Amino acid sequence: MMIAETAQKFTTLAIPSQDQLLFGVSPFPLECGLGLTIGAGVVFPEVNFTLPPMSITAETWAEVKAHYEEMATHILRRAVALGTPGIVLEFELLPAMTDQPEWGAEITAILKRHLVVAHEKYNLPCALRVTPTDIRDQHKPPLLRTGDPWRRLRRSLDLCAEAGADILSIESVGAKEVHDQALMFGDFPGIVLALGVLAPRDMAWLWGEIVSICKAHPGVVAGGDSACGFANTAMQLAHQKMLPEVLAATVRAMTAVRSLAAFEQGAVGPSKDCAYEGPVMKAITGRPISMEGKSASCAHFSPLGNIAAAMCDLWSNESVQNVRLLSGSAPEAFTELLAYDCRLMNAAASQNGALALRNWMTASDEWLSPQAAVLSPAATIRIAESIVGEENPYRQTIAAGRAAVAILKDGIAAEKLRISRKEQLWLDRIESALDELPDEGAALVAALEEQYGSLYDKASYGL
Amino acid sequence: MAHLNELYDAILNGDAKKAHATTAEALAAGAVPMDLIQEYMVPAMEEVGRLFEAEEYFVPELLLAGRAMKSAMELLKPLLAASGQKMAVRVVIGTVQGDLHDIGKNIVASMLEGSGFEVIDLGTDVSPESFVAAVEARQPHVVCMSALLTVTMPAMKTTIDALKTAGLRTRVKVIIGGAPVTTQYAREIGADGYSENANGAVGLVKNLLAEGR
Numbered sequence: 077m078m079i080a081e082t083a084q085k086f087t088t089l090a091i092p093s094q095d096q097l098l099f100g101v102s103p104f105p106l107e108c109g110l111g112l113t114i115g116a117g118v119v120f121p122e123v124n125f126t127l128p129p130m131s132i133t134a135e136t137w138a139e140v141k142a143h144y145e146e147m148a149t150h151i152l153r154r155a156v157a158l159g160t161p162g163i164v165l166e167f168e169l170l171p172a173m174t175d176q177p178e179w180g181a182e183i184t185a186i187l188k189r190h191l192v193v194a195h196e197k198y199n200l201p202c203a204l205r206v207t208p209t210d211i212r213d214q215h216k217p218p219l220l221r222t223g224d225p226w227r228r229l230r231r232s233l234d235l236c237a238e239a240g241a242d243i244l245s246i247e248s249v250g251a252k253e254v255h256d257q258a259l260m261f262g263d264f265p266g267i268v269l270a271l272g273v274l275a276p277r278d279m280a281w282l283w284g285e286i287v288s289i290c291k292a293h294p295g296v297v298a299g300g301d302s303a304c305g306f307a308n309t310a311m312q313l314a315h316q317k318m319l320p321e322v323l324a325a326t327v328r329a330m331t332a333v334r335s336l337a338a339f340e341q342g343a344v345g346p347s348k349d350c351a352y353e354g355p356v357m358k359a360i361t362g363r364p365i366s367m368e369g370k371s372a373s374c375a376h377f378s379p380l381g382n383i384a385a386a387m388c389d390l391w392s393n394e395s396v397q398n399v400r401l402l403s404g405s406a407p408e409a410f411t412e413l414l415a416y417d418c419r420l421m422n423a424a425a426s427q428n429g430a431l432a433l434r435n436w437m438t439a440s441d442e443w444l445s446p447q448a449a450v451l452s453p454a455a456t457i458r459i460a461e462s463i464v465g466e467e468n469p470y471r472q473t474i475a476a477g478r479a480a481v482a483i484l485k486d487g488i489a490a491e492k493l494r495i496s497r498k499e500q501l502w503l504d505r506i507e508s509a510l511d512e513l514p515d516e517g518a519a520l521v522a523a524l525e526e527q528y529g530s531l532y533d534k535a536s537y538g539l
Numbered sequence: 540m541a542h543l544n545e546l547y548d549a550i551l552n553g554d555a556k557k558a559h560a561t562t563a564e565a566l567a568a569g570a571v572p573m574d575l576i577q578e579y580m581v582p583a584m585e586e587v588g589r590l591f592e593a594e595e596y597f598v599p600e601l602l603l604a605g606r607a608m609k610s611a612m613e614l615l616k617p618l619l620a621a622s623g624q625k626m627a628v629r630v631v632i633g634t635v636q637g638d639l640h641d642i643g644k645n646i647v648a649s650m651l652e653g654s655g656f657e658v659i660d661l662g663t664d665v666s667p668e669s670f671v672a673a674v675e676a677r678q679p680h681v682v683c684m685s686a687l688l689t690v691t692m693p694a695m696k697t698t699i700d701a702l703k704t705a706g707l708r709t710r711v712k713v714i715i716g717g718a719p720v721t722t723q724y725a726r727e728i729g730a731d732g733y734s735e736n737a738n739g740a741v742g743l744v745k746n747l748l749a750e751g752r
Contacts, residue, residue: 259642313598
């Protein structure tokens with residue numbers, strides 16, 4: 077078992093004050109890739125791109141590669157044209173590219189080749205983040221630590237590290253099999269079982285593995301994870317009016333605990349762009365984070381457009397297809413969008429205006445959505461403090477949930493946050509559910525065995 | 540049977556235990572199974588659908604109501620079968636090959652079940668051959684396919700083509716859904732319909748079946 081025996085336990089905040097929680101600045105800047113330092117005062121674009129609608133097969137592979145060649149060319153052309161001070165490219169493997177690890181490695185090598193040329197020719201500081209797909213959920217229940225999907229995922233991580241990745245990341249899915257079911261039914265004990273008991277166990281094991289892979293490849297850093305499959309699922313369902321926003325907001329806060337487990341195992345950042353729980357991790361660990369908001373509308377909508385940038389170190393577009401727009405290709409267009417977003421932040425920072433801009437970005441969104449309310453610098457510190465004040469992931473998850481509920485209730489009491497009657501009912505319901513949870517995670521596992529036991533493989537969680 | 544309004548309320552409030560118990564009591568008292576369905580259970584689910592459409596209910600309330608309906612139906616199904624009455628429309632559902640996303644598909648499946656359909660969930664990463672085999676073996680009225688990735692959308696067409704090749708396409712209605720999917724895409728690949736959300740998918744299935752009668 078790869079869970080590090082020396083796992084770091086965070087008991088205090090690396091950034092204890094909200095006024096120190098700024099975009100572009102982290103207590104532990106990260107040097108990576110080709111001359112890039114993240115978190116040392118400058119925000120860089122992180123551009124993420126994908127294929128247009130097409131099949132990925134042996135027959136289409138040449139076409140697939142041509143798309144990535146074109147996207148890298150266009151993105152770097154725009155970055156150079158705009159004098160971007162640095163850039164991160166993110167390559168999120170599609171499932172077929174992780175299923176066949178050599179495919180993912182081949183694209184990794186193509187992208188790295190483009191970055192090397194841009195660095196040598198234009199002195200562009202840059203890095204390549206590679207994110208294999210977590211394909212371990214192919215079986216029902218998923219086998220997370222054994223079996224062919226895990227072997228292929230591990231090989232994918234290995235081969236991508238060899239092929240030129242500078243940062244390895246993943247959007248891991250351990251406990252999603254329980255969380256999905258609980259979320260759909262709004263069953264809060266089930267959600268806590270997933271986020272507070274199962275997911276942290278998988279994260280600790282998986283990130284022990286990823287950190288060991290990075291150590292075997294000098295120069296490759298273990299970036300971080302994202303609760304995308306959990307909190308972003310909730311966010312999107314809330315966006316479609318299928319789930320209460322207060323539930324999505326509370327889930328977001330609670331997911332910080334499972335995502336923190338990557339850092340406890342040795343990840344050094346930047347965490348993934350779609351990890352909106354990133355600011356909490358930044359406050360706790362002092363490591364740089366990537367975020368996405370308004371300039372990720374090519375991939376999804378959110379109520380977090382500006383506030384998400386308030387504390388970022390990389391600013392991302394989530395994912396954009398290689399399709400043609402009036403201006404040019406969509407990846408190139410979104411590179412420009414991100415570059416200008418970053419220019420504004422960096423100009424503000426260079427004129428002692430970072431705190432003012434951060435506060436404006438926060439104020440523009442904070443009370444217009446419960447999900448934004450838990451993402452402000454003040455809320456971030458409050459949630460982060462609640463997490464480091466508890467001793468194990470189960471209690472930390474509950475504490476983060478309570479902190480989120482308190483933030484929302486305080487906002488309502490102050491007449492800043494306005495929610496509908498049915499949202500208010502759900503908020504009360506969530507608060508009651510948190511109060512009724514047992515003191516220990518083991519008791520919750522036992523209590524929910526009949527309801528959820530068949531959905532997950534206990535050995536996959538070391539249970 | 541005034542107390543049978545409790546069955547209606549139990550489904551509306553998503554109380555599966557109460558729905559089951561009330562149904563059991565009603566049957567013991569001589570209630571006719573089809574009357575329970577048509578006079579109390581179906582109207583309750585229709586009201587649940589209305590509340591969802593009016594944004595009074597979220598998906599959890601909808602699914603809990605479906606679970607309550609299913610719990611009551613467990614008692615009624617054997618009785619209906621024994622009396623030779625036709626029960627449910629059968630639906631095969633799955634996320635297409637290469638795609639592991641399933642929460643949207645699961646919501647649709649749960650809502651279809653709650654609406655009284657028999658749902659055969661093939662899971663995720665379902666190959667065209669598996670869809671064909673399921674249609675051959677289970678003879679559904681409808682096939683529902685989901686995809687979240689632009690690169691897995693083409694598998695929807697491959698699956699429809701496989702159904703055609705197997706001579707099964709005319710036997711079933713095919714509907715598709717998922718974030719990157721559109722009505723136009725549904726037309727292009729020869730699907731019978733597209734829905735952008737789960738509740739719409741249930742309505743679409745009902746409409747297609749009504750058209751087919």
